[in-house]
Amino acid sequence: MLTRLQSSTAATPYPHIFTPLRVGRTELRNRLIMGAMHTRLENEKDSGAKLAAFFGARANGGVALIVTGGYAPNRAGLIEVGGPILDANSDIETEHRPIVDAVHAGGAKILLQILHTGRYGKHPDLVGASAMPSRINPLKPRPLSSEEVEQTIEDFASCAELARNAGYDGVEVMGSEGYLLNQFLAVRTNNRTDKWGGSLENRMRFPAEIVRRIRARVGDDFIIMYRISALDLVEGGATAAEIDEIARAIEGAGADILNTGIGWHESLIPTIAYPVPRAAFRDAWIRLKNVVSIPVVASNRINTPELAEDIVAKGEAQLISMARPFLADPEFAVKSKEGRREDLNVCIACNQACLDYAFSERVSTCLVNPIAGRELEFVERPIEREKNIAVVGSGPAGLAFAINAARRGHKVSMYESSDEVGGQLNLASRIPGKQEFFELLRYFKRQLHVQNVAVITGQRVNADQLTRKGFDHIVIASGIVPRIPDIPGINHPSVLSYIDVIMRRAKVGKRVAIIGTGGIGHDVAELLTAPYDRGETTEEFLRTWGVDPMSTVAGGLVPPEDEVMSREVTMFQRGKDRVGSRLGKSTGWIHRAKLRRRNVEAIAGCEYIRIDDAGLHYRSNGVEKIYPADNIIMCAGQEMLAELMEPLKAFGANVHVIGGARFAGELDALRAIDEGTRLAYQL
Numbered sequence: 001m002l003t004r005l006q007s008s009t010a011a012t013p014y015p016h017i018f019t020p021l022r023v024g025r026t027e028l029r030n031r032l033i034m035g036a037m038h039t040r041l042e043n044e045k046d047s048g049a050k051l052a053a054f055f056g057a058r059a060n061g062g063v064a065l066i067v068t069g070g071y072a073p074n075r076a077g078l079i080e081v082g083g084p085i086l087d088a089n090s091d092i093e094t095e096h097r098p099i100v101d102a103v104h105a106g107g108a109k110i111l112l113q114i115l116h117t118g119r120y121g122k123h124p125d126l127v128g129a130s131a132m133p134s135r136i137n138p139l140k141p142r143p144l145s146s147e148e149v150e151q152t153i154e155d156f157a158s159c160a161e162l163a164r165n166a167g168y169d170g171v172e173v174m175g176s177e178g179y180l181l182n183q184f185l186a187v188r189t190n191n192r193t194d195k196w197g198g199s200l201e202n203r204m205r206f207p208a209e210i211v212r213r214i215r216a217r218v219g220d221d222f223i224i225m226y227r228i229s230a231l232d233l234v235e236g237g238a239t240a241a242e243i244d245e246i247a248r249a250i251e252g253a254g255a256d257i258l259n260t261g262i263g264w265h266e267s268l269i270p271t272i273a274y275p276v277p278r279a280a281f282r283d284a285w286i287r288l289k290n291v292v293s294i295p296v297v298a299s300n301r302i303n304t305p306e307l308a309e310d311i312v313a314k315g316e317a318q319l320i321s322m323a324r325p326f327l328a329d330p331e332f333a334v335k336s337k338e339g340r341r342e343d344l345n346v347c348i349a350c351n352q353a354c355l356d357y358a359f360s361e362r363v364s365t366c367l368v369n370p371i372a373g374r375e376l377e378f379v380e381r382p383i384e385r386e387k388n389i390a391v392v393g394s395g396p397a398g399l400a401f402a403i404n405a406a407r408r409g410h411k412v413s414m415y416e417s418s419d420e421v422g423g424q425l426n427l428a429s430r431i432p433g434k435q436e437f438f439e440l441l442r443y444f445k446r447q448l449h450v451q452n453v454a455v456i457t458g459q460r461v462n463a464d465q466l467t468r469k470g471f472d473h474i475v476i477a478s479g480i481v482p483r484i485p486d487i488p489g490i491n492h493p494s495v496l497s498y499i500d501v502i503m504r505r506a507k508v509g510k511r512v513a514i515i516g517t518g519g520i521g522h523d524v525a526e527l528l529t530a531p532y533d534r535g536e537t538t539e540e541f542l543r544t545w546g547v548d549p550m551s552t553v554a555g556g557l558v559p560p561e562d563e564v565m566s567r568e569v570t571m572f573q574r575g576k577d578r579v580g581s582r583l584g585k586s587t588g589w590i591h592r593a594k595l596r597r598r599n600v601e602a603i604a605g606c607e608y609i610r611i612d613d614a615g616l617h618y619r620s621n622g623v624e625k626i627y628p629a630d631n632i633i634m635c636a637g638q639e640m641l642a643e644l645m646e647p648l649k650a651f652g653a654n655v656h657v658i659g660g661a662r663f664a665g666e667l668d669a670l671r672a673i674d675e676g677t678r679l680a681y682q683l
Helices: 002-007 047-060 097-105 144-168 180-185 205-218 240-253 283-289 304-314 324-328 332-337 355-359 396-407 437-451 463-468 498-502 519-529 538-545 588-597 643-652 669-682
Strands: 021-023 026-027 032-034 065-071 108-113 170-175 221-231 255-263 317-322 388-392 411-416 454-459 475-476 480-482 495-497 512-513 568-572 601-603 606-611 615-620 623-627 630-632 639-640 655-657
Touching: 047 097, 047 283, 097 108, 108 221, 108 588, 144 170, 170 180, 170 205, 170 669, 180 324, 205 221, 205 240, 221 240, 221 283, 240 255, 240 283, 255 283, 255 498, 304 317, 388 396, 396 411, 396 437, 396 669, 454 643, 463 643, 463 655, 475 643, 495 498, 495 519, 498 630, 512 519, 512 615, 519 588, 643 655
Parallel strands: 032 065, 032 317, 065 108, 108 170, 170 221, 221 255, 388 411, 388 475, 411 454, 475 655, 495 630, 512 568, 512 630, 568 601
Antiparallel strands: 021 026, 480 639, 606 615, 615 623
């Protein structure tokens, strides 16, 4: 891969992002940065080897610059007990040298991110600019003394020096997302009366002095990238005038690159999940580029080469940071450079396996690419012999298996009873705001063609037909069918399934009851209440969430605009647990907030009595009630569709069951794609 990158002279469709850029005394081979992520690989045994394989794959894939996850400069700055730290006690040779060597072997540069969490830390020795707790952390920080502030500056400089000794090309100083440096900068979290608080000049002294001290310690040939909060999105945050002044101070202190962060972690505005339009916050980085002379990095919801090219070509930023897109496809850069856009596995911003895993103390991976972060588990080995394999069903599990098994050298035939492949992915891609799923469908369809998978649609096969073809293995990936609850009157004309509503576009009335509050129930509620049948435009998103991207007011927050509702929707669930509790950790709150704004009521602890012309009869808190619905939509879960399994076993076939056909919980593309990929590597 590296040889091909160095020797390629063919014209690229994205010339601006593949133009080299000199930063300080270092030349970057293109404008693409793999931004920092908390993967939790740093917490793993043999973290050096695992991270070397992880980052090495991305370096071989053509990215110019990689930024590690955050390493604390001292114990007080830890993310959590046992979290990553780079101090005098660190084992540089084992934990860091393999990473640096692997990245350099791939032709890329690498920065170590220095991150002090401040009041966001999950450990007893919590510190902050002031004794102000965060709403997302039950622990209360103690304020750093003036002496401790000075020592923390020294710890940052020492950490940078250790990074240089380990072979890193530079450091990124984390000054955004509401971490310690950001906490010093904002009046929201800084009520100090010493020289580190009060005026903006005092508040920005801490981060500026950190950059200045690092530069003095490491010299001029070591990259310093500072990640600035370009838009705080919290009350008491900075204004544009203050952010611009901070940016100039950071440049004056010796930074080589100004990276941009958007929003604090405690912000109530989504910033990177799929409901956020692509490049929604571009006004913020454009503003910063106009006030400094060092390169500025664009970030947040940039996931395609054409969008990156547009930003650089227009002069909006000199560099593009994409973290999760390099999870989705480690070869993002080389595929883009060579014009293989259709072969690109694009990040769909679902957060399900990256952020949600990290927040639940699991190692991050990727829904569309389960090999990410597991590179040492999915080792490419030659197959012993080509096998003839049938796949029944073309949902995410079947697709993942088929393309990976065929790529490894097996002959694969796929049978799909409907007229199009995709299964449940076709449902997801039709929900407003989830159009990114079209990218995953596009990728899978392209790979079926590239890997020469024989696809037979519109044909329901039986066990006899399959066994007569003499397949070595038969993979059942036939998915699920909607569960129909046992409610008297379930066949009433007002009752629809979620498939009727999403796929068949059934006509739905003005007053709707949704039975079920899982992911599919929330998707249907979104579909029926959204004032559009697509994702929000940037302008709509900013208005409805109350964002001023130019940050003319503190924190960039303005009153959100109300949405005009065309329907009354109420959701019902049997269980008494919190509605939406099974939604994604980093996206569930977004769904709940949107539906709350649209006056969607959710009722838990319901006993369903019957359905008739009057509507849905149910009992809640011991009281029988009627919801007079025009339509009642069933989103009450799924059942496995694996009817071929027993007949095939009776014929003596070698049968494997994956995805929803094996377990029908929530519509779980993450588990399905992982199972399909793993089975392809096991055969």
